[in-house]
Amino acid sequence: MKALQKLLILGSGKMGGSLLKGLTSNNELNFDISVVEPNLIKDNYNLISANKIKHYQSINDLKETDFDTVLFAVKPQVISEVCSGVLENLDQKKIFSIISILAGTKVETFESYFGLSPIIRAMPNLAVSEGSGVTALYGNNNVNKAFKETTDKIFSGVGEVIWVDNEDMMDVVTSTSGSGPAYYFFLTECLSLIAEDMGLSKENADKLSRQVAIGSSDIMKSSNDSLSSLREKVTSKGGTTEAALKVLMSPDKEFYNIFKKAIREAYKRSKDLSN
Ligand SMILES: NC(=O)c1ccc[n+]([C@@H]2O[C@H](COP(=O)([O-])OP(=O)(O)OC[C@H]3O[C@@H](n4cnc5c(N)ncnc54)[C@H](OP(=O)(O)O)[C@@H]3O)[C@@H](O)[C@H]2O)c1
CATH class of the missing domain: 3.40.50.720 (NAD(P)-binding Rossmann-like Domain)
Known part of the structure; x- marks a missing residue:
């Protein structure tokens, strides 16, 4: 043996x-x-x-x-x-x-x-x-x-x-997936705080936002659709999601750019730590 x-x-x-x-x-x-x-x-x-x-x-x-x-x-x-x-x-x-x-x-x-x-x-x-x-x-x-x-x-x-x-890619990985769970926790935290600000109890806002994150992850796990088509599936014409996405996806790419800026900071820090 x-x-x-x-x-x-x-x-x-x-x-x-x-x-x-x-x-x-x-x-x-x-x-x-x-x-x-x-x-x-x-x-x-x-x-x-x-x-x-x-x-x-x-x-x-x-x-x-x-x-x-x-x-x-x-x-x-x-x-x-x-x-x-x-x-x-x-x-x-x-x-x-x-x-x-x-x-x-x-x-x-x-x-x-x-x-x-x-x-x-x-x-x-x-x-x-x-x-x-x-x-x-x-x-x-x-x-x-x-x-x-x-x-x-x-x-x-x-x-x-x-x-x-290419070993340099390890810094890209560190700044996206290594630190990644914290970005999702933060997004979920924001959703919870906003729901609370708009009147839900803290307990309900927390439960709701956590389950949104869990449910969305489950959908991504079980589907082979691209991320953009998953988003499009929950965006009906003239509906509430579309109204929110018009802000999140505004032509000046404000949200995308701030997210990118944050990840580039993590990338720079990862590079500094490895030098
Ligand atoms: N946590 C993450 O999300 C994550 C993600 C990616 C990579 N990493 C990497 O994973 C590594 C470990 O991180 P961690 O979060 O697991 O840290 P951790 O919980 O502090 O675990 C490290 C363990 O090593 C022990 N240790 C210290 N000196 C030792 C020695 N001479 N021989 C054997 N064991 C010794 C420590 O004991 P003491 O507590 O007594 O010092 C501690 O229990 C780090 O290098 C980190 O960069 C972590």
Whole structure:
């Protein structure tokens, strides 16, 4: 029988924990998983115990162990300490594959520590915790087909996956889908506040605006229609939606331009963080 692939996850906070949840709930993915995390929260502790995952407090507890893949899910601020810990403790005779979900941390940072390793940079978003995230993946020249497929499977277990072939695109992804859930929360918040301003109770306004967001997402999920035709379907001639869209889609593109300006700011910030 073929031995299971050994996967080490470094950091099991919000994102690491969500990925672990996806990995353990997907029968297609069968890894021998170890996790290094100094402060396990209760949910992740339960997940680890229920799935017989090995847990270590520190990378220093892993002397001379070898792994096929190491997934970095720590904060960018501690990356040099964590990479040094990996070099000092893991068996260096074997070249392991690397996956990093760190925002703004370029592939070259990992190359400077792990030279010949295949490295894949991933940018997931918060919705991976619900299994409905979207993750962009970018790999260096050492990544082969098998590693690509394995990584694709890991992130497909928690939502949709796209591949980009230029690392600069990771900043576009960060500013659109990485930060994206916050834009939708804000739009929903605006809808709720406006409904309240116009007379609904706070409770009703909140319930109504959340359900509009959920229902619209469900429609987008189940339909293959283009986004513009979905919009057109709810816009009857001379009706209320048309009246609102005339303002939102005014010829001077005021709404579109302000949204674009906001996303360009996120893009600039993402670029600054990675330099
Ligand atoms: N959250 C998002 O929406 C999102 C989206 C895309 C990408 N990311 C990326 O995902 C990464 C993790 O983010 P997060 O939100 O999951 O952060 P988080 O909840 O703070 O998780 C990071 C975890 O790593 C642990 N840790 C610290 N030092 C460690 C070490 N030496 N070895 C092993 N584990 C260590 C931390 O423990 P302590 O709490 O004790 O420090 C913490 O539990 C970040 O690089 C971020 O850029 C996050």
